[in-house]
Amino acid sequence: MRYMPGTLRKPLYAVTIGMTLSSCTILQPDSPPKGSGKIILTFDDGPTPASERLLDVLKKHHVKATFCYVGANVVKYPKTARRAYAEGHTISNHTQNHRRPFLLPSPLDQDIQQADTTLRQALDDPEFETTFFRPPYGLKTPAVLLSHEASARRTAYLTFFIDDSSTGQGNAKRVMERIKKTLLHRHGGAIVLHEMRYPSPQPSKEWLPDAVDDLIIWAKANGMAFTQY
Numbered sequence: 572m573r574y575m576p577g578t579l580r581k582p583l584y585a586v587t588i589g590m591t592l593s594s595c596t597i598l599q600p601d602s603p604p605k606g607s608g609k610i611i612l613t614f615d616d617g618p619t620p621a622s623e624r625l626l627d628v629l630k631k632h633h634v635k636a637t638f639c640y641v642g643a644n645v646v647k648y649p650k651t652a653r654r655a656y657a658e659g660h661t662i663s664n665h666t667q668n669h670r671r672p673f674l675l676p677s678p679l680d681q682d683i684q685q686a687d688t689t690l691r692q693a694l695d696d697p698e699f700e701t702t703f704f705r706p707p708y709g710l711k712t713p714a715v716l717l718s719h720e721a722s723a724r725r726t727a728y729l730t731f732f733i734d735d736s737s738t739g740q741g742n743a744k745r746v747m748e749r750i751k752k753t754l755l756h757r758h759g760g761a762i763v764l765h766e767m768r769y770p771s772p773q774p775s776k777e778w779l780p781d782a783v784d785d786l787i788i789w790a791k792a793n794g795m796a797f798t799q800y
């Protein structure tokens with residue numbers, strides 16, 4: 572089955588819910604690539620030991636993604652971050668410590684700056700600066716809205732959110748089917764998958780590289796393509 576452009580009109584309640592989510596979260600339901608038949612792939616909270624296999628899959632299919640890395644994990648796996656960058660993926664700032672930034676912008680500003688410092692060291696590039704930011708938990712809290720560092724970067728938004736952060740091997744297929752169904756329904760979108768659940772790396776995400784392999788094959792078979800922000 573190939574994707575066909577839809578003509579559904581949104582009911583008022585859907586517009587209202589969409590506007591509320593857009594103001595409090597990084598959800599931007601009507602932003603590109605929605606409706607274009609294209610998919611933006613983003614991966615949160617890595618790198619992890621499974622990241623190399625994920626990069627192998629993306630390389631095999633010539634697909635570029637956005638990695639929203641946690642600085643504390645980049646410290647553990649700097650070579651993986653260096654490889655992702657060298658292979659043309661976008662590296663987004665997802666803070667150093669993935670704290671919940673609520674009211675005060677200054678701790679968040681420091682956390683964003685520290686993540687960029689970590690990335691400069693890992694990538695061995697003193698000039699490197701992230702141009703994208705994804706707040707921890709995808710929330711646009713007062714701290715995020717007031718943060719100079721957050722405002723200086725583009726938001727690594729999502730066009731819809733199906734939470735896979737707690738998804739283990741047992742329910743991976745079901746969650747991926749929901750993502751596929753929504754991609755078909757919305758004719759593309761910017762989606763997130765989690766390389767791990769930070770700071771508690773449970774459940775195991777060993778299933779992720781194979782699931783992404785399957786998703787890419789499925790998307791291409793359905794006439795969809797991959798793009799970046």
Ligand SMILES: [Zn+2]
Nearest residue numbers: 615616707708
């Ligand atoms: Zn995260």
